[in-house]
Amino acid sequence: IFLFDEPLSNLDAALRVQTRVEITRLHRRLGTTMVYVTHDQVEAMTLADKIVILNDGQVVQVGAPLEVYDHPVDRFAAAFLGSPPMNFLPATLVEASSDHARVTLAGAQGAGVEAQVDARQGRPGDQVAIGIRPEHLRLSHAGPIAARIVAVEHLGDESLVYLDYGKGHDPLVAKQQRSTELRPGDTRACLLAAEACHLFDQGGRAFARKQSPDGSRGTEGGMGAICTT
Structure with a gap:
């Protein structure tokens, strides 16, 4: 298992994009499990096969990136992914x-x-x-x-x-x-x-949606991103 703890946080924008691609290539070549901790939603969406969203140390939602994006369980998860936010x-x-x-x-x-x-x-x-x-x-x-x-x-x-x-x-x-x-x-x-x-609802919990806007649902795989506030 490889653990990445915000490895791109001190890089400029162009180098961050380049390094994200290199990490993706590395993951595919090695075929092993990687855990990637980040505050950056773009890194989570582009790198991960599965996202874990944490708020104050508590797990809010776990799922494939598009699944979490299209079907957030509460307002926190909905606002966390997406730029600009929901x-x-x-x-x-x-x-x-x-x-x-x-x-x-x-x-x-x-x-x-x-x-x-x-x-x-x-x-x-x-x-x-x-x-x-x-x-x-x-x-x-x-x-x-x-x-x-x-x-x-x-x-x-x-x-x-x-x-x-x-x-x-x-x-x-x-x-x-x-x-x-x-x-x-x-x-x-x-x-x-x-x-x-x-x-x-008034407490911030989401009502279950019937489908995403394009009718699709996400898939799961082998790199996980832990997103924290």
Whole structure:
């Protein structure tokens, strides 16, 4: 067994990428078990066959990278993986069944959103949170959730758009294809597809999702990453 304890933490960005590739090649060539401890989610997602997420010394979730990414068990795991992190929107549960939930969003004129989850553990009136990753948040010129663009970061092949959808709420982040048409001060509608939404109860536990947005689930293998806060 090989143990790596944050081996890339003091390297610059370019060398970190190069060394990640070399570690992957080494693992494939040796065919042995490796345990990799890191605070860096990118290292965990790219290197590991299985991820263990720790919070205050307690195991939060264990699974293949895409399994944990698509099916986090709570808000901590959901926020830990993904850059930018998952958006969370406070809401009230209005309808709950074994295959979907419907909520009304706080600060969005009571706009309704659905999530494809098993919501039988919830009750109408419960305070919950809708979660959606930036790459799944779509922007349009018309829709029930209006938001004002407060900043745009152009990263070359894509843009990060920061949106204010209600007083007192954290800005939403949408990851969009490269665009020069999005400008601070503009208003856009946010579209949340039911199959892309996560739902968390008041204690932060996730309602079980029916599937990931692309319908896939992760696989397991032989390099493990232990992710800590």
